[in-house]
Amino acid sequence: MEGQSVEELLAKAERDEAEKLQRITVNKEIELEFDLGNLLASDRNPPAGLRSAGPTPEAELRALARDNTQLLINQLWQLPTERVEEALVARLPEPTTRLPREKPVPRPRPLTRWQQFARLKGIRPKKKTNLVWDEVSGQWRRRWGYQRARDDTKEWLIEVPGGADPMEDQFAKRIQAKKERVAKNELNRLRNLARAHKMHLPSAAGMHPTGHQSKEELGRAMEVAKVSTASVGRFQERLPKEKAPRGSGKKRKFQPLFGDFAAEKKNQLELLRVMNSKKPRLDVTRATNKQMREEDQEEAAKRRKMSQKGKRKGGRQGPGGKRKGGPPSQGGKRKGGLGGKMNSRPPGLGGKRKGGQHQGGKRRK
Amino acid sequence: MDALDRVVKPKTKRAKRFLEKREPKLSENIKNAMLIKGGNANATVTQVLRDVDQTSLEFFSKKSDCSLFMFGSHNKKRPNNLVIGRMYDYHVLDMIELGIEKFVSLKDIKNSKCPEGTKPMLIFAGDDFDVTEDYRRLKSLLIDFFRGPTVPNIRLAGLEYVLHFTALSGKIYFRSYKLLLKKSGCRTPRIELEEMGPSLDLVLRRTHLASDDLYKLSMKMPKALKPKKKKNISHDTFGTTYGRIHMQKQDLSKLQTRKMKGLKKRPAERITEGQEKKAKRIKKN
Numbered sequence: 001m002e003g004q005s006v007e008e009l010l011a012k013a014e015r016d017e018a019e020k021l022q023r024i025t026v027n028k029e030i031e032l033e034f035d036l037g038n039l040l041a042s043d044r045n046p047p048a049g050l051r052s053a054g055p056t057p058e059a060e061l062r063a064l065a066r067d068n069t070q071l072l073i074n075q076l077w078q079l080p081t082e083r084v085e086e087a088l089v090a091r092l093p094e095p096t097t098r099l100p101r102e103k104p105v106p107r108p109r110p111l112t113r114w115q116q117f118a119r120l121k122g123i124r125p126k127k128k129t130n131l132v133w134d135e136v137s138g139q140w141r142r143r144w145g146y147q148r149a150r151d152d153t154k155e156w157l158i159e160v161p162g163g164a165d166p167m168e169d170q171f172a173k174r175i176q177a178k179k180e181r182v183a184k185n186e187l188n189r190l191r192n193l194a195r196a197h198k199m200h201l202p203s204a205a206g207m208h209p210t211g212h213q214s215k216e217e218l219g220r221a222m223e224v225a226k227v228s229t230a231s232v233g234r235f236q237e238r239l240p241k242e243k244a245p246r247g248s249g250k251k252r253k254f255q256p257l258f259g260d261f262a263a264e265k266k267n268q269l270e271l272l273r274v275m276n277s278k279k280p281r282l283d284v285t286r287a288t289n290k291q292m293r294e295e296d297q298e299e300a301a302k303r304r305k306m307s308q309k310g311k312r313k314g315g316r317q318g319p320g321g322k323r324k325g326g327p328p329s330q331g332g333k334r335k336g337g338l339g340g341k342m343n344s345r346p347p348g349l350g351g352k353r354k355g356g357q358h359q360g361g362k363r364r365k
Numbered sequence: 366m367d368a369l370d371r372v373v374k375p376k377t378k379r380a381k382r383f384l385e386k387r388e389p390k391l392s393e394n395i396k397n398a399m400l401i402k403g404g405n406a407n408a409t410v411t412q413v414l415r416d417v418d419q420t421s422l423e424f425f426s427k428k429s430d431c432s433l434f435m436f437g438s439h440n441k442k443r444p445n446n447l448v449i450g451r452m453y454d455y456h457v458l459d460m461i462e463l464g465i466e467k468f469v470s471l472k473d474i475k476n477s478k479c480p481e482g483t484k485p486m487l488i489f490a491g492d493d494f495d496v497t498e499d500y501r502r503l504k505s506l507l508i509d510f511f512r513g514p515t516v517p518n519i520r521l522a523g524l525e526y527v528l529h530f531t532a533l534s535g536k537i538y539f540r541s542y543k544l545l546l547k548k549s550g551c552r553t554p555r556i557e558l559e560e561m562g563p564s565l566d567l568v569l570r571r572t573h574l575a576s577d578d579l580y581k582l583s584m585k586m587p588k589a590l591k592p593k594k595k596k597n598i599s600h601d602t603f604g605t606t607y608g609r610i611h612m613q614k615q616d617l618s619k620l621q622t623r624k625m626k627g628l629k630k631r632p633a634e635r636i637t638e639g640q641e642k643k644a645k646r647i648k649k650n
Contacts, residue, residue: 020549020550020551021550021551023549023550024549024554037515038487038508039484039486039487039512039524040486040488040489040508040512041487041488041489042488042489042490042494042504043489043490044492044495045490045492047490047531051533057533058560061529061531061540062542062558062560064490065488065527065529065540065542065558066556068490068529069486069488069527069529069556070555072488073524073553074553076521076524077521077553077554081521084518087520088521088522089518089519090518090519091517091518092519095515097505098584098586099505099508099509099584100451100453100509100580100583100584101393101453101583101585102396102432103388103432103453103454104453104454104582104585105389105391105585105586106389106390106587
């Protein structure tokens with residue numbers, strides 16, 4: 001008896017549930033596809049009911065719309081919700097429909113000269129305060145700009161420095177120096193810009209689909225197209241005023257096989273002499289520059305590591321500094337034969353210096 | 366040219382912000398549309414354009430740089446013409462010409478309207494929208510046009526209206542309905558619709574679709590926005606998730622296994638082992 005009543009109860013509960021959901025359930029042959037990020041639903045079912053409706057299918061359209069909207073709303077109500085200021089807010093997922101972009105992807109810009117230098121030396125931008133205390137006026141003032149803290153231009157007295165001509169106008173000199181600095185900055189900015197624009201060349205066929213191309217790119221594309229014939233451009237006619245393409249001659253020039261015997265003898269003897277000599281050929285300036293650059297890079301890397309470790313361990317060990325005594329030394333073999341100078345250094349902490357140096361490219365990334 | 370690439374630098378912060386807003390970015394701005402009235406646009410077409418402007422949303426602005434456009438015109442050969450299009454990099458990507466067969470304006474339907482600026486729900490019905498390339502592009506174009514800003518959250522009570530597109534026997538029926546949420550037995554409300562906005566019966570005329578390579582170029586997503594793959598996790602067809610752990614080489618002799626008391630080393634054995642090892646070391650040296 002009890003068993004039966006339990007079953008009956010369960011059945012009744014199911015029926016109640018079904019009734020409750022009856023108002024919001026919709027039956028469709030093919031399920032709709034939802035893109036909730038865009039509040040979008042696509043119904044693939046062929047609209048059979050509408051075909052029979054005749055010229056004004058308003059009521060049928062409305063019924064179809066109601067069904068589809070009900071399904072979409074059911075989906076939306078399943079999303080995780082939260083209460084934000086007395087309103088029930090659902091968190092939408094990312095939209096899944098892929099739509100074309102408005103503008104092309106921004107291309108990465110090449111680093112400016114200063115940025116390259118800073119990377120090399122490991123210089124990081126220092127965070128500066130917005131306001132600086134100005135003694136003269138006794139208040140906090142901007143670092144630069146209108147009513148700045150230490151304004152050079154407002155000085156009414158400039159001392160003539162020791163070695164300068166007493167008749168020289170120091171104020172004019174200051175203004176002139178400022179103008180020169182500004183002009184130099186502007187020049188560097190334009191140079192960086194030019195470098196950035198020169199960089200953005202490579203596209204496969206030389207033609208850009210949207211047609212925004214510079215004269216040089218078009219010229220290059222035309223040159224490539226000219227040479228892409230079966231006879232590598234030999235029989236291509238030129239327009240009346242067109243100039244010959246530059247750099248179209250032979251790329252390398254070789255000496256004839258036998259011609260000038262005296263010159264050949266001289267070259268061979270010179271070669272043998274260089275190979276035989278015990279002293280390696282050394283270009284001192286290049287060697288020192290290379291060495292200095294490597295040292296700088298190592299320092300920067302060490303400083304970076306120290307500062308990272310310092311941050312992690314709560315800054316117990318101070319950053320940087322040569323905890324290992326003496327200048328860092330070289331590792332194994334090197335190109336260009338750096339000679340006697342290097343051997344005098346203590347062979348301290350080697351490590352793989354080979355890896356460090358001219359893969360500066362990798363580092364920069 | 367990018368804002369920061371110009372030869373003349375912007376002199377004010379406002380100008381700099383303005384230019385930065387317009388340059389290409391990783392995640393783009395909301396698209397803007399411009400609605401253009403052609404030389405011979407008749408009353409119907411003008412009214413359609415005006416209605417689109419009304420129902421849609423503040424993001425249709427005529428001043429800023431717009432990548433979507435709608436152009437209306439009317440002549441004997443093509444009466445009541447509407448061209449919807451979009452642009453990529455200021456170059457036309459897709460253009461689809463639609464003819465308006467029947468049009469009921471906003472003001473003709475005497476119902477309460479919903480406020481401007483709400484994000485509409487979009488529904489596409491009919492299998493035509495997936496069959497032909499033309500229809501597929503039209504669907505993508507309509508989504509682009511009408512979807513509104515992409516938002517992470519949405520207020521459930523604020524879902525107010527729905528645009529319904531039906532493709533049937535060569536015609537496209539565009540209807541807008543206002544949403545009425547009625548009580549149902551459970552949490553999800555029952556929907557009733559009330560016809561609100563403009564309704565159009567459109568017929569597809571000419572199309573000018575972008576070439577495949579241009580379309581591909583415009584769909585290119587920058588790497589930064591691609592979803593990051595989680596490594597070392599795989600799923601099989603039954604729904605089980607597998608993970609992979611990479612471990613260092615283990616010294617199996619030092620493995621902690623079940624302890625067998627009989628195999629335990631006795632102190633005497635340990636001493637002799639130690640002496641043997643010492644002997645070996647002395648021999649080597």
